[in-house]
Amino acid sequence: MARAGKLRGWRKIAAATWGQADDPQIYGDVELDATNLLAFIAAAREAGVKLTMTHMAGKAIAYAFGENPDLNARLRRGRLIPRDSIDIFFIVSTAAGSELSGVKVEGAEAKPVVEIAQELARRADRIHSGDDVELGKTKAMLDRMPLWLLKIMMRVAAWIAIDLDIHLPQAGMPRQTFGSALVTSVGMFGIQHAYAPLSPYYRVPYLILVGEVTDRAVVVDGEIVIRPILNLSATMDHRYLDGFHAARLARSVKAYCADPFAFEPAMAADPV
16 A cells, blocks of 8 residues: 655645645546447447446546556645545436436446446435435435535535544445545536536545547548547646646556456356
8 A cells, every 4th residue: 555645846835825625626638539448338238237438437547546546645634645445436417317416436446347337326226216325315414404504514524524534424424425536427418528626525636527429530540530539527636636647647547448358357248
């Protein structure tokens, strides 16, 4: 496990300049040839697993943290504390897309992406029915709170579950509630490229938006060809990383997305 390290250089300056993530947001995006991602999704669906580009993006981010463990950290009193595991929080739509909720997948880098998709499907069903221990019942309680009380409760919950790292799932405050990074999709709405803000309550320095895959003209080996292009947009907290660190994550994400078959176990079709 990586050891806690001191903040240095621009990250230390950023930590001294800003408080929780209300200002130090930096943005970036990568355009990826989605040919092999789509092929992998098709193979998974052939095997009976409903896989989406959001699942693939979430696993790619988890893989990137596995390759760059020093960036999988949380900020506490001016120091970067290594996280115990690589957990990806997937924001999912409920109520026919009119509301949002979420599911944290723990140890995502060690799970096949098809297992991540199946876990998300099970948890989303429990959220829809209100039976999810971590977020379903909590969300119903929050919906009934007046705004002034909700602001106080969110600050208290973030302090207990994230800053103090205390695990109280029955009270709706599981430790490190939102994990290492948040991933959500705007592609389902026909949006190719967008950014989202970081919340000071989440204490998560990475928020990734998955855009719609569209056919684009690109140059390959000196020739213009048509390829399916995926845009991943990221909002990041400058206190945790700068351009050098972001580039390292991007390289790992690109490597996974270029050939997911090389990183995932072979799939067999479900018996009929």
